[in-house]
Amino acid sequence: xxxxxxxxxxxxxxxxxxxxxxxxGTKDEGAAQSGQASATVTATHPAEDGNSGKDTNGTxxxxxxxxxxxxxxxxxxxxxxxxxxxxxxxxxxxxxxxSNTTVTAQPVRRPVNHxxxxxxxxxxxTCDLTYYPVLRFDEMQWVPQPIKDSKPxxxxxxxxxxxxxxxxxxxAADGSGEWGTTSHKLMIGFQGRTPNSDGGxxxxxxxxxxxxxxxxxxxxxxxxxxxxxxxTY
Numbered sequence: 001x002x003x004x005x006x007x008x009x010x011x012x013x014x015x016x017x018x019x020x021x022x023x024x025g026t027k028d029e030g031a032a033q034s035g036q037a038s039a040t041v042t043a044t045h046p047a048e049d050g051n052s053g054k055d056t057n058g059t060x061x062x063x064x065x066x067x068x069x070x071x072x073x074x075x076x077x078x079x080x081x082x083x084x085x086x087x088x089x090x091x092x093x094x095x096x097x098x099s100n101t102t103v104t105a106q107p108v109r110r111p112v113n114h115x116x117x118x119x120x121x122x123x124x125x126t127c128d129l130t131y132y133p134v135l136r137f138d139e140m141q142w143v144p145q146p147i148k149d150s151k152p153x154x155x156x157x158x159x160x161x162x163x164x165x166x167x168x169x170x171x172a173a174d175g176s177g178e179w180g181t182t183s184h185k186l187m188i189g190f191q192g193r194t195p196n197s198d199g200g201x202x203x204x205x206x207x208x209x210x211x212x213x214x215x216x217x218x219x220x221x222x223x224x225x226x227x228x229x230x231x232t233y
Contacts, residue, residue, distance in 0.1 A: 113171045117133060129155070133223065134191065135168070135220055168219070168221075187204050219233075
Protein backbone atom coordinates (compact mmCIF):
# COMPACT_ATOMS: atom_id res chain seq x y z
CA UNK A 1 0.00 0.00 0.00
CA UNK A 2 1.38 3.41 -0.93
CA UNK A 3 1.47 6.29 1.58
CA UNK A 4 2.26 9.93 0.88
CA UNK A 5 1.65 13.05 2.82
CA UNK A 6 1.51 16.67 1.87
CA UNK A 7 4.28 18.79 3.35
CA UNK A 8 3.13 22.46 3.27
CA UNK A 9 5.45 25.38 3.79
CA UNK A 10 4.18 26.02 7.32
CA UNK A 11 5.09 22.49 8.34
CA UNK A 12 8.50 22.72 6.72
CA UNK A 13 9.20 25.91 8.60
CA UNK A 14 8.23 24.26 11.88
CA UNK A 15 10.73 21.48 11.27
CA UNK A 16 13.72 23.81 11.11
CA UNK A 17 15.37 25.34 14.17
CA UNK A 18 18.07 27.12 12.16
CA UNK A 19 18.52 30.27 10.18
CA UNK A 20 20.27 28.66 7.23
CA UNK A 21 18.63 28.59 3.82
CA UNK A 22 19.88 27.12 0.52
CA UNK A 23 18.22 27.07 -2.96
CA UNK A 24 15.70 22.62 -3.68
CA GLY A 25 16.53 -0.15 0.05
CA THR A 26 13.44 -0.67 -0.50
CA LYS A 27 10.41 0.35 -2.41
CA ASP A 28 8.27 3.22 -1.21
CA GLU A 29 4.77 2.82 0.05
CA GLY A 30 3.28 4.39 -3.05
CA ALA A 31 1.57 7.60 -3.94
CA ALA A 32 -1.72 9.35 -3.33
CA GLN A 33 -3.55 11.50 -5.83
CA SER A 34 -2.47 15.11 -5.61
CA GLY A 35 -5.11 17.83 -5.60
CA GLN A 36 -2.63 20.54 -6.39
CA ALA A 37 -2.38 22.34 -9.70
CA SER A 38 0.54 21.67 -12.01
CA ALA A 39 3.50 23.95 -11.45
CA THR A 40 4.37 26.68 -13.93
CA VAL A 41 6.81 25.56 -16.61
CA THR A 42 10.22 27.11 -16.10
CA ALA A 43 13.65 26.56 -17.61
CA THR A 44 15.73 27.60 -14.64
CA HIS A 45 16.23 27.09 -10.94
CA PRO A 46 14.53 29.95 -9.07
CA ALA A 47 16.69 32.35 -7.10
CA GLU A 48 18.33 31.04 -3.95
CA ASP A 49 19.51 32.49 -0.66
CA GLY A 50 23.08 31.57 0.21
CA ASN A 51 22.83 32.35 3.94
CA SER A 52 23.73 29.60 6.37
CA GLY A 53 23.33 29.07 10.09
CA LYS A 54 23.26 26.62 12.95
CA ASP A 55 20.59 24.59 14.62
CA THR A 56 19.70 25.34 18.21
CA ASN A 57 22.18 22.74 19.39
CA GLY A 58 25.02 24.66 17.77
CA THR A 59 25.60 22.32 14.82
CA UNK A 60 26.17 23.44 11.24
CA UNK A 61 24.32 20.39 9.97
CA UNK A 62 20.94 21.99 9.39
CA UNK A 63 19.31 24.47 7.08
CA UNK A 64 16.16 26.45 7.67
CA UNK A 65 13.10 26.04 5.49
CA UNK A 66 12.00 29.59 6.12
CA UNK A 67 13.50 33.01 5.54
CA UNK A 68 14.02 35.60 2.83
CA UNK A 69 14.16 34.55 -0.79
CA UNK A 70 17.49 35.37 -2.40
CA UNK A 71 18.39 36.81 -5.76
CA UNK A 72 21.02 34.40 -7.07
CA UNK A 73 21.27 33.54 -10.75
CA UNK A 74 19.85 30.29 -12.06
CA UNK A 75 21.07 27.75 -14.63
CA UNK A 76 19.07 26.16 -17.43
CA UNK A 77 17.15 22.93 -17.56
CA UNK A 78 18.63 19.47 -17.69
CA UNK A 79 17.33 16.58 -19.73
CA UNK A 80 14.35 18.13 -21.53
CA UNK A 81 14.04 21.53 -23.20
CA UNK A 82 11.43 23.73 -21.55
CA UNK A 83 8.57 25.16 -23.57
CA UNK A 84 5.94 27.58 -22.37
CA UNK A 85 2.49 26.08 -22.64
CA UNK A 86 -0.04 28.15 -24.64
CA UNK A 87 -2.63 29.96 -22.61
CA UNK A 88 -5.55 27.78 -21.67
CA UNK A 89 -3.58 24.53 -21.97
CA UNK A 90 -2.03 22.25 -19.37
CA UNK A 91 1.77 22.56 -18.99
CA UNK A 92 3.65 19.57 -20.38
CA UNK A 93 6.06 19.65 -17.43
CA UNK A 94 5.13 19.49 -13.78
CA UNK A 95 6.93 19.19 -10.46
CA UNK A 96 8.10 15.76 -9.37
CA UNK A 97 6.58 14.76 -6.03
CA UNK A 98 4.93 11.90 -4.23
CA SER A 99 1.88 11.85 -6.52
CA ASN A 100 3.72 11.10 -9.77
CA THR A 101 6.84 9.19 -8.68
CA THR A 102 7.97 6.16 -6.74
CA VAL A 103 10.71 6.72 -4.16
CA THR A 104 13.21 4.36 -2.56
CA ALA A 105 15.83 5.03 0.13
CA GLN A 106 18.57 2.42 0.27
CA PRO A 107 21.78 2.41 2.38
CA VAL A 108 24.84 1.55 0.27
CA ARG A 109 28.11 -0.20 1.09
CA ARG A 110 30.31 2.41 -0.59
CA PRO A 111 30.88 5.07 0.38
CA VAL A 112 30.43 4.14 4.03
CA ASN A 113 27.59 5.71 6.02
CA HIS A 114 25.75 6.75 2.87
CA UNK A 115 22.23 6.22 1.54
CA UNK A 116 20.87 6.62 -1.99
CA UNK A 117 17.45 8.13 -2.68
CA UNK A 118 15.96 7.18 -6.05
CA UNK A 119 12.94 8.92 -7.58
CA UNK A 120 11.31 7.39 -10.67
CA UNK A 121 8.81 9.35 -12.75
CA UNK A 122 5.72 7.13 -12.94
CA UNK A 123 3.50 9.82 -14.43
CA UNK A 124 2.67 10.60 -18.04
CA UNK A 125 4.34 14.03 -18.06
CA THR A 126 7.92 15.18 -17.76
CA CYS A 127 8.59 16.43 -14.24
CA ASP A 128 11.25 18.57 -12.56
CA LEU A 129 13.13 17.69 -9.36
CA THR A 130 13.95 21.13 -7.99
CA TYR A 131 16.63 21.94 -5.43
CA TYR A 132 17.19 19.09 -2.96
CA PRO A 133 15.06 16.66 -0.92
CA VAL A 134 13.82 17.84 2.46
CA LEU A 135 14.52 14.96 4.84
CA ARG A 136 12.81 14.24 8.13
CA PHE A 137 13.77 11.13 10.07
CA ASP A 138 11.19 10.19 12.71
CA GLU A 139 10.30 13.39 14.60
CA MET A 140 13.54 15.30 14.01
CA GLN A 141 13.20 19.06 14.42
CA TRP A 142 15.89 20.24 12.02
CA VAL A 143 16.37 20.04 8.27
CA PRO A 144 19.64 18.54 6.92
CA GLN A 145 21.82 20.99 5.04
CA PRO A 146 22.36 20.47 1.30
CA ILE A 147 25.89 19.88 -0.01
CA LYS A 148 26.51 23.05 -2.02
CA ASP A 149 29.18 21.51 -4.22
CA SER A 150 26.62 19.01 -5.51
CA LYS A 151 24.39 21.68 -7.04
CA PRO A 152 23.91 20.79 -10.73
CA UNK A 153 24.23 23.20 -13.62
CA UNK A 154 20.61 22.57 -14.55
CA UNK A 155 17.35 21.46 -13.02
CA UNK A 156 17.10 17.67 -12.93
CA UNK A 157 14.28 16.89 -15.35
CA UNK A 158 12.76 13.42 -15.66
CA UNK A 159 10.83 12.14 -18.65
CA UNK A 160 8.28 9.41 -17.88
CA UNK A 161 10.05 6.28 -16.55
CA UNK A 162 13.33 8.13 -15.96
CA UNK A 163 14.94 8.34 -12.51
CA UNK A 164 16.73 11.00 -10.50
CA UNK A 165 18.94 10.61 -7.44
CA UNK A 166 20.16 12.22 -4.24
CA UNK A 167 22.96 10.99 -2.01
CA UNK A 168 22.72 11.20 1.78
CA UNK A 169 25.77 11.31 4.04
CA UNK A 170 24.28 9.83 7.19
CA UNK A 171 27.06 10.14 9.76
CA ALA A 172 30.72 11.05 10.22
CA ALA A 173 33.08 8.20 9.40
CA ASP A 174 35.44 9.27 12.19
CA GLY A 175 32.70 9.28 14.81
CA SER A 176 32.87 13.04 15.34
CA GLY A 177 29.10 13.54 14.88
CA GLU A 178 26.75 14.17 17.77
CA TRP A 179 23.24 12.96 18.74
CA GLY A 180 23.67 9.66 16.91
CA THR A 181 20.39 7.76 16.66
CA THR A 182 18.72 5.01 14.65
CA SER A 183 15.59 5.93 12.70
CA HIS A 184 12.87 3.66 11.33
CA LYS A 185 10.86 6.26 9.45
CA LEU A 186 11.79 8.79 6.77
CA MET A 187 9.65 11.47 5.15
CA ILE A 188 10.98 13.08 1.96
CA GLY A 189 9.59 16.47 1.03
CA PHE A 190 9.73 18.06 -2.43
CA GLN A 191 10.36 21.73 -3.04
CA GLY A 192 8.47 23.85 -5.56
CA ARG A 193 9.64 26.46 -8.05
CA THR A 194 10.89 28.82 -5.36
CA PRO A 195 13.19 27.90 -2.44
CA ASN A 196 11.44 26.10 0.42
CA SER A 197 8.03 26.27 -1.24
CA ASP A 198 5.64 23.32 -1.22
CA GLY A 199 6.31 21.07 -4.21
CA GLY A 200 3.41 18.72 -3.59
CA UNK A 201 2.83 15.49 -1.68
CA UNK A 202 5.82 14.08 0.18
CA UNK A 203 6.99 10.47 0.09
CA UNK A 204 7.54 7.94 2.85
CA UNK A 205 9.87 5.24 1.52
CA UNK A 206 10.30 2.07 3.55
CA UNK A 207 13.58 1.87 5.47
CA UNK A 208 15.44 -1.37 6.29
CA UNK A 209 14.01 -3.30 9.24
CA UNK A 210 17.08 -2.56 11.34
CA UNK A 211 16.65 1.17 10.72
CA UNK A 212 19.09 3.80 9.53
CA UNK A 213 21.72 5.40 11.78
CA UNK A 214 22.46 9.12 11.42
CA UNK A 215 24.07 11.89 13.46
CA UNK A 216 24.45 15.68 13.48
CA UNK A 217 26.63 15.63 10.33
CA UNK A 218 23.68 14.45 8.21
CA UNK A 219 23.73 16.15 4.77
CA UNK A 220 22.09 15.58 1.39
CA UNK A 221 22.96 16.37 -2.22
CA UNK A 222 20.84 18.28 -4.68
CA UNK A 223 18.72 16.19 -7.03
CA UNK A 224 20.96 14.73 -9.74
CA UNK A 225 20.47 12.64 -12.87
CA UNK A 226 23.41 10.31 -12.30
CA UNK A 227 23.46 7.68 -9.53
CA UNK A 228 27.25 7.49 -9.23
CA UNK A 229 27.57 11.25 -9.06
CA UNK A 230 25.06 11.40 -6.21
CA UNK A 231 27.28 9.05 -4.18
CA THR A 232 30.52 10.99 -4.65
CA TYR A 233 29.76 13.53 -1.91
